[in-house]
Amino acid sequence: MKVKLDIVTGFLGSGKSVFINNIIAETITNDEKVVVIQLEDGETKIRKDFINVKTFMYDDEICKLDSFINNTIEESNCTRIIIEYNGTESFEELQYTLSIHNTRKKYKINDIYFIADANVIESYILNMGDFIIPALESSNLILINNCFDKKEDKINEIISLIKKINLNGHILKCENNEDIGNTIMKSNLFSKKRIKRLYMNIRGERN
Template sequence: MPVKKINPNSKPIPLIIITGFLGSGKTTFLNNILNSLRLKKIGLIINEFGEINVDAELINMEGDSEISEINNGSIFCSCLSGSFINTLAKYQDLDLDYIFVESSGMSRPISLDKILDSLNTLTEQSFNYSGMICIVDALNINNLLKSVNSVKEQIAYSDLILINKTDLVDAKDIENAVVNIKMINEHAKIVETSFAKIDINLLENLSNINDLKSVRLDDNLSSENIIPENFLLKFEKEIKEQELEFFLNQIKNNIYRIKGFVKIKGGKTALVNSSRKEVEWSLVDNKEIKDSKLVVFAENKADISVPSSWK
């Protein structure tokens, strides 16, 4: 049964979906967008594949904008798509200027057309699907395309593709990335960037170029598809900053993503936000935690464990 609109004459709300593999820069991108649109009223849905949503705590929301979290799976999976649709439906009468959805890094948007059909039926066309933006990591994209099918699917369904972190690679790597992306999706606009920065006018001109029902990927999918394991590292002991740095450097080539909060000696808290080949962490203010918790995505769970002295 459709959800009746309080204001049936209101314009449909632009709906933009953000995809990108683990560590590509989706949260940084969203914070840049939110800063540029700080005078607008924004709805935001953060989807996390694991049970803990660290990204939601990293989003800088201002004013009367709205944020919701959907955890423990992908919004495109049948197990969560209903929750996703219902969450969006609750936003329809909030007089928003935009709704952004950050999908999980492991998301596979093959069911997007069915989700949009259900959403339009439920809300009587309250939303205007503007398109999908995919953020890829220039440092890792060429290797990921050889083995992780979800990355290819995210690219295939997107209308704008940002090659992020171009400051970390040379021109040949970027050129190869462009060629590989165009082999999967020749219609999408490709923009090179660093620190996930874009011209905000790209959102105004974003157009849904994909016929979602006709996307075909069979020829591009790898027979050796890798599905990273997702697990939680938890420990109570406060550790030294040097210990954390050493640990992250030790595992950086064996993980796709590690993020969370760690108790540091002296009553301090560290935010860990690292991805493959990159170590990134910083001390944060006004963040009290009972236990250290790190969400990890890795090819092999057996390769990653915290030192026994931390437990």
């Protein structure tokens, strides 16, 4: 059985590490071994009190990430991998690296999450679309963070812009980093025993 690989992407400071900490806390089971591979070193760290969770920093070329993942699977015997990916890097390059020679891989892409900062996501889409749009298009779930000081009309404007790029991805909104965990729990998209399948993704229903 191939290892499930999740990707959490978005720009530095958007709340990716906080999101990862919360989905691990909400979904990990006793029989799981989780590896988090971080491709950036942000302010928030992955919690060290998790049992059966290992964290690695990866600072080599993206084209070599596939080999690193396969070696990590062999050495750690993990059942699940979460990649934290910087939104300023090419998402298409990451997709290509993870998809080539797919039949020989020990893992498969499971779900893709995009963490957006409500303060800057619109300007980033308009000015850095080459980086953001491929990631948004591929995401199963988009979390709009830092909505605490935004009027409802502004949030709806952001949601409308995102839906023009990804009509089928599920969209959540939260006040700030401290609200991410509560937002995840209230969404009912995740259960304590295992991650529920997100059937709303743009690639259609998965097995």
